[in-house]
Amino acid sequence: MHNNQNLEHTTHILHLALPKMSELAIPVTPENYAIWYDYFAETNLNLKRAIDGLIANDVKFTPEVNLGLYNRFIEERSPEIIENVQIETQILINSLVSKIELLGEGTQNFSANLSDFGAKLATQLNADELNLIVLSIAAEVEQVIANNRHMSNSLVSLSDEIANLKSEMDNLSKVAMTDELTSLNNRRAYELFAAEQMTKFADTQTVCSLLMIDIDHFKLFNDTFGHLIGDKVLAYVALAMKQTVKGDDLVARYGGEEFVVMLPNAKLHDAVNVAEKIRERISLKKLSIGKEKKQNLGHITVSIGVATLQTGDDVDTLLARADERLYKAKASGRNCVKFD
Secondary structure, X not given: OHHHHHHHHXXXXXXXHHHHHHHXXXXXXXXXXXXXXXHHHOOOHHHHHHHHHHHHOOOXXXXXXXXXXXHHHHHHHOOOHHHHHHHHHHHHHHHHHHHHHXXXXXXXXXXXXXXXXXXXXXXXXXXXXXXXXXXXXXXXXXXXXXXXXXXXXXXXXXXXXXXXXXXXXXXXXXXHOEOOOOOOEOHHHHHHHHHHHHHHHHHHOOOEEEEEEEEOOHHHHHHXXXXXXXXXXXXXXXXXXXXXXXXXXXXXXXXXXXXXEEEEOXXXXXXXXXXXXXXXXXXXXXXXXXXXXXXXXXXXXXXXXXXXXXXXXXXXXXXXXHHHHHHHHHHOOOOOEEEO
């Protein structure tokens, strides 16, 4: 009973929090989810009063407002969103196990009763006693059928709930790995992917290469045209990179105006070719902003450093070598590719 109550409570909160965050255009990050989980759980009355006040006054939940709520009301005790979903899924699994155990007990009882009936049939019985055994067997069969029907319905219900939670967890995981501005993978996603490639290299010696990419004179765009134009430049570069790579290649925004592209199964020569294609594609087009009064930003260019995984490398040393080559590209006049 306690598990069922927990299940109903946690899934109820999950299904309230996510739609509300979507309605208010609040990104589903672990920190933001912690705020709204507490809000609907009503375990933090001060938080609830604060949010109700913001909603009543039509205050927009900007990143600054969300951060303020987190720092003031949640801070170090924030629950990780993925952990919450995992806990809810575990409750479902525990409930399922309990039902299976109950079915097992019912089947065992049925088997024991059949053995008892068989023993009785081996003795001398009158018609009434024989009729009673037949009726008892029929009742036992009906009970097993009823238990199985109940079990089947429970399994369907649990299966649907688990599927819903899995879908939500997958979506939330994707959000947690995505850079909001460019829709690329973020630094966390890159680090996990890079660690997987290190393990693969250690096990099978499957090589991979890394591109470190930096937008040339990016600070000038921000200082001259403002951060909104700078964001559009970032989005343009991100789109060009996504359109150039393919397959299992990973493109991520590493931070600021820096990007990384990890190319599994790519040797140095192949990686340099991809880097040149990216550089050429980005520099090919003159970028203009605005519909009527267009601001001509000129040609956007990038500098790229390339490094290929070697024996003894780890995530940090591979990234450091690519970064060194990027520095050389910058020092060589920018808008070029440097490699090992």
